């Protein structure tokens with residue numbers, strides 16, 4: 001499957017992003033040095049940053065086949081995890097603040113210490129949050145505070161990003 005971008009990925013600015021994945025049934029998964037992790041059904045919000053080409057990075061996350069490099073890759077290649085939303089924050093370099101304020105706003109929890117935060121300079125416990133449910137209205141409301149942010153809905157079976 002190929003991800004089709006509706007904008008020129010190379011010319012899109014850098015920034016931060018959040019990828020929201022849905023899991024319908026429990027999964028136990030060995031993730032690098034973190035060992036065997038249990039993932040209950042629900043939603044997982046991963047916050048990352050790519051200061052050169054935001055869309056190229058997001059396109060990589062949406063690709064189901066790739067060489068595993070980051071912790072999040074274990075989820076994005078797993079058939080039970082499905083990316084449902086991508087949030088883009090062009091021009092932002094505050095990934096840790098985004099992660100922490102999203103947690104405060106939504107009551108999301110960090111289930112797996114160390115997940116996605118190996119190279120975090122602000123000593124975050126992880127860069128992956130867990131929430132039982134995520135509503136699109138909730139995301140829209142959250143994004144109102146970021147005028148240049150974009151919410152992309154990823155349709156099932158279609159990794160094309162349209163916005």
Ligand SMILES: [Zn+2]
Nearest residue numbers: 096120122124
């Ligand atoms: Zn951090």
